[in-house]
Amino acid sequence: MERDHESTERLKDNLTKNLPDVDTQAIETDVRSWRGPDVQVDLVLLFNTLYYLDRKEQQDLYHKLHQHWLSKGGFVAIVHASKRIAPLELWKVLGNLPPMWEDIASDMLEAGFSKVHEYEMLIVNDHSEADEELLYLYQAVTGRPITSDELRHALKTVSPDGKWQQSYCIVKGTFLKGTH
DSSP: OOOHHHHHHHHHHHHHHHHSSSSOOOOOOOOOTTOSSSOOOEEEEEEEEESSOOOOHHHHHHIIIIIIIIEEEEEEEEEEEEEETTTTHOOOTTTTTOOOHHHHHHHHHHEEEEEEEEEEEEEEEEEEEEEEEHHHHHHHHHEEEEEEEHHHHHHHHHHSOOEEEEEEEEEEEEEOOOOO
């Protein structure tokens, strides 16, 4: 489930090229309005998707995945930021702190999944310029419209010299739907 058309097309091409014998789907939609697959699936990828949902919406999604959308023994693979090194200060200045990896992992276990794998990697992004993509992300995370000026002001508040490099501890995790 991807909201960006270009990303959807790249994903479709990559899936077709790298998994030629696997039946795959890349669906361009907003996860809030999606009714789910017609048949149960073996794998769902949630890569940087959960930022666009509040915690209650995330929890509802995990229950739908576990109860309806995944086949027994199916997997959910998630990529999301961790509280350990996430840009919490900026989100606080902008007025909203999204659920982090630790919340997600806990909620997935509560929904009936088992954690199979977890891997952390550190990435650093230069956010000294507030471009359209960055603005879109922070609008989604805060759940409200923000202007480029507001985002630039928040970035300067967090880093007065304007050379703020945002570090993320990205966690890649895989959860298994139990066979119970």
